Amino acid sequence: AQSVTQPDIHITVSEGASLELRCNYSYGATPYLFWYVQSPGQGLQLLLKYFSGDTLVQGIKGFEAEFKRSQSSFNLRKPSVHWSDAAEYFCAVGTGFQKLVFGTGTRLLVSP
Amino acid sequence: SQTIHQWPATLVQPVGSPLSLECTVEGTSNPNLYWYRQAAGRGLQLLFYSVGIGQISSEVPQNLSASRPQDRQFILSSKKLLLSDSGFYLCAWSPGQGDNGYTFGSGTRLTVV
Numbered sequence: 001a002q003s004v005t006q007p008d009i010h011i012t013v014s015e016g017a018s019l020e021l022r023c024n025y026s027y028g029a030t031p032y033l034f035w036y037v038q039s040p041g042q043g044l045q046l047l048l049k050y051f052s053g054d055t056l057v058q059g060i061k062g063f064e065a066e067f068k069r070s071q072s073s074f075n076l077r078k079p080s081v082h083w084s085d086a087a088e089y090f091c092a093v094g095t096g097f098q099k100l101v102f103g104t105g106t107r108l109l110v111s112p
Numbered sequence: 113s114q115t116i117h118q119w120p121a122t123l124v125q126p127v128g129s130p131l132s133l134e135c136t137v138e139g140t141s142n143p144n145l146y147w148y149r150q151a152a153g154r155g156l157q158l159l160f161y162s163v164g165i166g167q168i169s170s171e172v173p174q175n176l177s178a179s180r181p182q183d184r185q186f187i188l189s190s191k192k193l194l195l196s197d198s199g200f201y202l203c204a205w206s207p208g209q210g211d212n213g214y215t216f217g218s219g220t221r222l223t224v225v
Contacts, residue, residue, distance in 0.1 A: 094213070098206050
């Protein structure tokens with residue numbers, strides 16, 4: 001069965017520092033991969049997605065993610081974190097029939 | 113452009129009472145529709161999805177049901193709420209063709225007391 005693992009429940013980063021959020025997936029075929037962000041009490045907003053082609057994908061708000069097939073990973077990165085980036089981040093893999101399987105999320109805290 | 117509306121935003125209901133949460137999509141036709149639940153500190157659990165009017169697939173056996181009476185309307189219901197039904201409920205839609213991810217509604221915070 002498809003699954004997504006986000007090994008870090010919480011991460012604290014200083015404002016201006018770089019960020020990397022980890023995501024590993026398990027899926028038998030070529031995956032569709034997504035990163036979403038959720039602010040408290042809100043729905044989820046799509047940051048970026050990977051379907052095929054270039055393994056480094058650019059998203060909104062200065063985020064990027066790199067697909068590494070050999071590691072079954074799709075880590076999210078940002079070179080310089082802003083206080084407004086504090087939120088919960090979810091990685092997801094698209095399975096057959098358009099169903100998404102989500103990870104349990106990583107809560108990002110940004111310190112001054 | 114497409115928009116998704118979900119209401120109410122918050123709801124407090126006593127145990128044993130009925131539930132009806134509504135989700136509507138505008139600006140598209142024949143969308144795939146989804147209900148997810150997010151429990152405190154946990155990820156998102158797919159509850160139901162629908163690919164067309166009257167077509168509902170259930171992912172997890174539970175105290176809830178879903179219906180799709182119109183193309184762009186998706187309703188989550190319960191006849192008798194349990195304490196364990198508390199959580200954050202999210203509706204989402206995706207195009208019927210291609211894997212483009214989901215667009216989520218703003219969610220409903222349900223507290224069963």
